[in-house]
Amino acid sequence: MGAAFHWADRDQVLRDLDQLVVPEGAAALASGGAPGSVELPRWSDVITAVRTKYLGPERRGGSSTYSHPKESHQEVLKRSPFTSVQTFRWDRRVTSTLDQLVRRQHSFSYSSPAQLGDAQPKFERELRAALLE
Numbered sequence: 001m002g003a004a005f006h007w008a009d010r011d012q013v014l015r016d017l018d019q020l021v022v023p024e025g026a027a028a029l030a031s032g033g034a035p036g037s038v039e040l041p042r043w044s045d046v047i048t049a050v051r052t053k054y055l056g057p058e059r060r061g062g063s064s065t066y067s068h069p070k071e072s073h074q075e076v077l078k079r080s081p082f083t084s085v086q087t088f089r090w091d092r093r094v095t096s097t098l099d100q101l102v103r104r105q106h107s108f109s110y111s112s113p114a115q116l117g118d119a120q121p122k123f124e125r126e127l128r129a130a131l132l133e
Contacts, residue, residue: 014080027082050127051111059110
């Protein structure tokens with residue numbers, strides 16, 4: 001599973017997976033890390049400031065807002081049928097152009113084109129200018 005696991009009823013998903021996964025199988029989560037566990041690049045604060053100006057301080061998803069779960073994925077896994085938890089970490093460097101960085105913001109539920117609506121072009125222009133600054 002990817003980063004969307006945090007949006008789900010994690011306990012139920014793991015119970016359902018227990019019925020689908022073969023006895024020697026496993027559940028694997030791939031994540032960018034819990035909030036605060038990864039050092040963010042300098043430009044991250046610039047993006048957050050522009051996004052907040054357009055969409056407010058709460059992270060939106062669909063028609064609701066999102067707060068990161070108080071329980072870690074590891075805690076949820078340890079009480080699930082998948083109690084043997086192993087954590088692996090890998091680091092990679094991603095180089096992006098300014099346009100790629102701006103467009104990437106639309107891949108997030110909290111800054112998607114649907115969230116921005118008619119303000120999307122203005123958001124993109126302002127974000128580009130702020131990042132160049």
